[in-house]
Amino acid sequence: MSVDLWDGALIDAAIWHARSGDVSRQFRYRALYAALPVEALEADRLPLRPDRAGIWRLLRRDYGARDGSPLSDFIRDQLGAIGLDxxxxxxxxxxxxxxxxxxxxxxxxxxxxxGLRAVLAEVSNTFGESHLYLCHHPDNRPIRRSDRLTGDKLFHVSPFLPREGSYVFRFDPGPGRFGAWVDWIGVDGTLRLQTSMAGQARPLTRASLRRATLRNAWQPLRVVGLIHWQAAKLFSRGVRYRTKPTQLVTRQSQATKTESTDV
Structure with missing residues (x-):
């Protein structure tokens, strides 16, 4: 029986990055994600509760307005701006x-x-900043797994990539799985970076969270270590280090253009 992301789930995700152009490089790792229905999360009906102590924690100040306010208010405001509240x-x-x-x-x-109407990608960088990319069709029709949603790259993520260019997003919301693919296209129109995060979903329960602890409790620190390790490799290969722009657009939603293609 498929696990519905809107009931709450754990996702055993495979993460993949592949860079081309100035240097060819790719790497993979695994990570545990949680799918958390926002209404149930705010009502404390999930095993993972916001702003509670524990091995696994979810803090409201890490998301949305970043001020500890209700997550449901934040996402309702974002979706209300495009008529999807x-x-x-x-x-x-x-x-x-x-x-x-x-x-x-x-x-x-x-x-x-x-079906799926919109996806808000909340991107963070290691400088403590974040940015929102709101992906949807102009007429808000359902997003299919084969749809490509495109938008300008407006946020400084990596010191080894320019801020300019555009993104191409694709999503698979299940049931029974989740997948997100984000490609970066350079200003010259060439594909420069491919990323994906995809995996099967399993039930979110207290027991499944306890079992996940054995393999994944240290994963946020592991992710930081992997990011710096890959940065060191790029630097050793002579990839240009780019300082963070002084004028940075943050906390702004970006609507996207779209095209549908078969896969």
Missing amino acids: HCHTTLVTMPRGLLNGFNPVSFWLARDDQ
């Missing part, structure tokens, strides 16, 4: 572990009876 929402994210860690991207999924 009636949708049910689920937050797909990497919870904190035993110590503070780093979560590169979280995905807020919005759906109704017709």
Whole structure:
């Protein structure tokens, strides 16, 4: 029986990055994500509860307005701006572990009876900043697994990549799985970076969270270590280090253009 992300789930995700152009390089690792229905999360009906102590933690100040305010208010405001405030929402994210860690991207999924309508990608960098990319069709029709949603790259993520260019997003909301693919296209129109995060979903229970602790409790710190290890490799290969722009656009939603292609 498939696990519905809107009931709450754990996702055993495979993460993949592949860079081309100035240097060819790719790497893979695994990570545990949680799919958290926002309404149930705010009502404390899930095994993982916001702002509670524990091996796995989820803090409201890590998301949305970043001020500890209700997550449901934040996502309702974002979706209301495009006429989708009636949708049910689920937050797909990497919870904190035993110590503070780093979560590169979280995905807020919005759906109704017709299917997935929008995805808000909340991207963070290691400088403590974040940015929102709101992905949807101009007419808000359901997003299919074959749809490519495109938008300008507006946020400084890596010191080894320019801020310019564009993103191409693709999503698979299940049931029974979740997948997100984000490609970066350079200003010259060439594909420069491919990333994916995809995996099967399993039930979110107290028992499954306890079992996940054995393999994943230190994963936020592991992610930080992997990021710096890959950065050191790029630097050793002579890839240009780019300082963070002084004028940085943050906390702004970006609507996207779209095209549909078969896969």
